Amino acid sequence: MTDWTSGYVSDISYTYGYYPELQPNRLRLAFLERGVAAPTVANACELGFGQGISVNVHAAASNVKWWGTDFNPTQAAFAQELAAVSGAGAQLFDQSFEDFCSRTDLPDFDYIGLHGIWSWISDANRTHIANFVARKLRPGGVLYVSYNVLPGWAQMVPMRHLLTRHADMLSAPADKLVQRIDRSLEFADTLLQLKPAYAKAHPAVADRITQMRKHNRHYLAHEYFNRDWLPMHFLDMADWMHRAKLDFACSAQYFDLVEPVNYTQEQSAFLKGLPDPMFREAVRDFMVNAQFRRDFWVKGLRPVPPMERTQNVKALRLLLSTRRDAVTLKAATPLGEAALNEDVYGPVLDALASRKPVTVAQVEKEVEKKKVTFGQLMQAILILAGKGDLQVVQDDKVTAKAKPQCERLNRHIMGMARAGGDITTLASPVTGTGVSVGRFEQLFLLARQEGAKTPQQMAQHALDAIHAQGQRLMREGKAVDDDAESLAHLVEQAKKFEADALPTLVALQVA
Incomplete structure (x- = not known):
């Protein structure tokens, strides 16, 4: 019998995660920073979309037409349900990579995205994908791919x-995968307590096991327990990409584009002294001990003339997506926690504080009064965007088209929040991306749509919703049986939501 799973975990569904790097709009800022021409994206494809949260958010929140596949029919059915709700027209299938990538009825794509799957599939499937990209990605088109990378994974x-061998060899045939994972972790704990020489040579492994114990078992199943699992050196990835005629453009992580937060002055000088840019990128991974890369590759890299680049940068529209007084002037970097210069970031944040879209040129005009240079402004934009405090805004016409699609999708997801909190992402037509919104925040939004006007009313609506499911409010891991206590807690949460989160959701046209 043919194994339709190709060794990939199928008896546990993938998590309902959202991955913003898969949104084509994200490449605009990164490509402009690197002086690389970015395509206009009309048709896009996601390979291995999991539960379909990202692909459906990005389809609903933009004017891009999306296609995609995921081998798991249960996940594909759920993704198709979301696509039908939004009406955005995403074409989503449950085909294998081999079958999907050999189709002759697909359009040529301006953008193809793969999140994580590259590390968890066989070389045969990597070949299908590389051939598909070579055949179906337009000249000038972009591939986004994220993957586990060495040297960061070497110890693990x-x-x-x-x-994985413990889970396969020492478990009872009837054991569920979650049980096998738990027993494998217990085995690892016992082994490490014996202080084997391996653990002494690689002390970070014990920390990794500790962190694994805290993770959702569904996540662990897909992250660690597939048959195929291959962290890859950057230069080995480059060999695969060159088969598809792709050139490395830049990292999709904005922090990676800012040298001072990644390297010491000596490290930076050493890297600049390496004549080959691809070898330099490989050495960079050793500098930061990279374990996961998120990269853009382009079919036919074209530099943008400096004057055109500057004009395009200044035309970008930005929106502060965190309340001005809630933005922390600290950032976690490979060099440790970095303190952000108040003399630079204060004026930039003040210029964005209206929570309305403004162009980089408008921000530049304001911060010049505080003697902030254009170079400092661009670095601040990348850092704030990397922290999630700042978003690039879409054209108003795109926002207008996307808004009803987002409203339908968001309403459906918020309705699902009555039963549980698996999905914590709603779609913004302003940015074309997903916004993190927890279960009770979604219930508060739903209450507002249904006429609630006060925190008390929103809280009561949320409490009624969870009681209708036979559920109780949980605090510190324990069920709260007293309704008055539950309501009081939810009222406080609703007040906090109204003061902190709601203004952002209004600015993003999610509320």
Whole structure:
């Protein structure tokens, strides 16, 4: 019998995560920073879309037409349900990579995205994908791919091998995968307590096991327990990409584009002294001990003339998506926590504080009064965008088209929040991206749509919703049986929501 799973975990559904790097709009700022021409994206494709949260948010929140596949029919059916609700027209299938990538009825794509799956599939499937990209990505088109990378994973490779073999060899045939994962982690704890020489040589492994214990078991199943699992050196990835005629453009992580937060002055000088840019990128991974990369590759890299680049940068529209007084002037970087210069970031944040879209040129005009240079402004934009405090805004016509699609999708997701909190993302037509909104925040939004006007009314609506499911409010891991206590807690949450989160959701046209 043919194994339709190709060794990929199928008896546990993937998590309902959202991955903003898959949104084509994200590449605009990164490509402009690097002086690389970015395509206009009309047709896009996501390979291995999981539960379909990202692909459906991005289809609903933009004017891009999306296609995609995920081998798991249960996940594909759920993704198709979301696509039908939004009406955005995403074409989503449950085909294998081999079958989907050999189709002759697909359009040529301006953008193809893969999040994580590259590390968890066989070389045969990597070949299908590389051939598909070579055949179906337009000249000038972009591939986004994220993957586990060496050297950051090097210490964990032997332990991961032991964990998966323990799950396969020492578990009862009837054991569910979650049970096997738990027993594998218990085995790892026992082994490490014996202080084997391996653990002494690689002390970070014990920390990794501790962190794994805290993770959702569905996440662990897909992250660690697939048959195929291959962290890859950057230069090995480059060999695969060159088969598809792709050139490395830049990282999709904005922090990676800012040298001072990644390297010491000596490290930066050393990297600049390396004549080959691809080899330099590989050495960069050693500088930061990279374990996961999110990269843009382009079919036919074209530099943008400096004057045109500057004009395009200044025309970008930005929106502060965090309340001005809630933005922290700190950032976690490979060099440790970085303190952000108040003399630079204060004026930039003040110029964005209206929570309305403004162009980079408008911000530049304001911050010049405080002697903030254009270079400092661009670095601040990248850091704030990397922290999630700042978003690039779409054209108003795109926003207008996307808004009803987002409203339908968001209403459906918020309705699902009555039963549980699996999906914590809603779609913004302003940015074309997803916005993190927790279960009770979604219930508060739903209450507002249904006429609630006060925190008390929103809280009562949320409490009624969870009681209708036979559920109780949980605090510190324990069920709260007293309704008055539950309501009082939710009222406080609703007040906080109204003061902190709601203005952002209004600015993003989610509320």
